[in-house]
Amino acid sequence: MTPAAHALAAIEVLTEIENRRSPAAGALKAWGAAHRFAGSGDRARIASIVYDALRSRASIAWRMGEATPRALVLGALVFVRHADVDALAAAFAASPHAPAPVTEAERAAIAAASLDGAPDHVRGDYPEWLDASLARVFGEARAEEGAALAARAPLDLRVNALKGDRDKALEALAHLKAEPTPLSPFGVRIPLTDDGRGPPVQAEPAHLKGLVEVQDEGSQIAALLCAAAPGEQVIDLCAGAGGKTLALAAGMRNRGQLYAHDSDIRRLAPLHDRATRAGVKNLQIRSPRGAADVMEDLEARADLVLVDAPCTGAGTWRRNPDAKWRMRPSALDVRISEQDAALDDGARLVKPGGRLVYVTCSLLAEENEDRIAAFLGRRPEFAAVPAAEAAVAAGLPDLARFALPSGGSILLSPRRSGTDGFFIAVLRRT
Template sequence: MTPAAHALAAIEVLTAIAERRSPAAQALKDWGASRRFAGSGDRARIASLVYDALRSRSSIAWRMGSDEPRALVLGALAFVRGVSAEEIAASFAGAAHAPEPPSEAERAAMAAASLGGAPAHVRGDYPEWLDERFAAAFGDERAEEGTALAQRAPLDLRANALKGDRDKALQALSHLRAEATPLSPLGLRVPLTSDGRGPPVQAEPAHLKGLVEVQDEGSQLAALIAAAGPGEQVVDLCAGAGGKTLALAAQMEGRGQLYAHDSDIRRLAPLHDRATRAGVHNLQIRSPRRGADVLADLHDRADLVLVDAPCTGTGTWRRNPDAKWRMRPGALEIRMSEQDQALDAAAPLVKSGGRLVYVTCSLLADENGHRVAAFLARRPEFSQVPAAEAAIAAGLPSLARFADPSGAILLSPRRSGTDGFFVAVLRRA
């Protein structure tokens, strides 16, 4: 397929997303299933163009004067990828399967390329209804934070200390030009191709043998701030597929006991094979059972309980850009209720002097500092550990500069070059 054919396909996928209100991943899957002629490389390039258009949908629509799929694709080519109107026109005119070349009005819009006078939510490419919440979190810099969230995310890996150190991992992946991440002492970053794709690292021997795991640097830092220690009793209460579970296990060096639980047994399924590959031997997976408290024997026993709470995922928009446009206020209310429930479920597990670490991949105070404040009001036996103290205890004192007004650590693409994560450390008296 030609680049022009990729553009035409991207317009078709975006049209399906708009008309059927389907997630981008499903629309792309449906498109590929009905067009077997498209190879894996073509499908990847189409997906990359679709996601570029979605990441910058508001700012593209403002400059193009339209949010129709064609305008979004033309804008993604012009404003995100830097292709001139003349180059686009030549590409489209010379291809058998292509959109119509840009009109004079479209060429003029692409040439102007100005966001002058645009409101913050347009410049920052996030939903207008979230502007007040972004202003509460970032003030006058909210558009810049939104712009950072609209960029492509890097491909980050974590060196598994149970199988080797970062230097060993860097050597094993040197052919991918892997480099050390700036903040996590365990992180590696692999360059993306020009169209935003990463190499198939999960097929690399280093991954198959458990030396590395795919994990954003921000997620690595959240696990490091939790500071699981050898010999401790540790509970990962909302473990999901187990990315942070495995990171905690490596910190524990095979000593002590690690328990992984999630309210949805399906989310835990991948953890079994992942733990085996990573060489984790001190893990118990406590799957949910209807009507049973599968963690009852752990009450008042845990040195550390990690609550990686369900959230809106605003901090991960770089990786899931269509999620920001599908997000609704009602979803935020549901997540806040789930977060309160998760914190209340975690509290009885923490022993005297133990730690409860609350993590979200959200940038919204409603899900972050406000939830912590509400929990502390309900459970006065807990107190918050200041961000600087938590960073020092984790051996990462430089992270104190990412403290937010609530006293926790807030990471974001613009602040730290990572996905967005909120991490609050609470201690039981």
């Protein structure tokens, strides 16, 4: 397929997303199934254009004067990828499988394009209804924070300390130009190609043998701030596919006992093979069994309980840009209820003197500081551990610079820390 054909396909996918309110991943999969002549490289390039258009949808629409799929694709090619409009016009004209020719109106919009006078939610590429929430956290910097969330995310890996160290991983991945991440001592970053794609690292021997796992540096930091230690009793209560579970296991050095649970058995399924590949030997996976309380025997026994709570995912918009446009206020209300329930469920498992770590991949105070304040109000036997103290306990004192003004929690974001957005609060049962 030619680059012009990739652009046409991206317009078709965005049209499907708009007409059917389909998630981007589903629309791309459906397009690929209906166009089997497109190879894996073609599908990856089409997906990259689609995601670039979705990341910057509001600012592209402002400059183009419309938010049609065609306008979004043209804007992504010109404003995000810095393509020359004359070259685009020539490419479209030269191929029978291409978008319609670039119009004079489109040329004029591109030539006059500016974000001068655009409101914060346009400059920051986030839904207007979230402006007040983001202003509450970031104030006058909310547009800049939003713009950072609209950039492409890096490809980060976590080195599995059960299988080797970072130097070993860097050597194994030297052909991919791997470099250390700046914050996590176990992080490795792989450069992306010009069109935002990363290499197939999951096919690399280092991954197949369990030396590295794909995990954003912010997620690594969240697991490190738990400070899981050898010999402890540790519970990952909302484990999902187990990315943080495996990070906790590495910190425990296979000593002590690690339990992983999730309310959805389907999310836990990949963890079985992942743990085997990583060499984890101290893990019990507690799958849900109907109405049975599969964690009852662990009440007040855990040194550490990690509550990686269900959330809106507002901190991961770089990777899931369509999620921000599909998000609705009612979804936030549902998540808040689930977060309160998860905190209460985790609290009963913490022994006196133990730690409860609350993590979200959200930047919204409604899901973060507000949930901790509400929890401490109804559970006075818990107290917040100062962020600086938690950072020192994790052996990463420099992370204290990401503490929120209250000093009781840490907030990471693409603009603040170069990572996905994460909120981390460490609580101790007195």
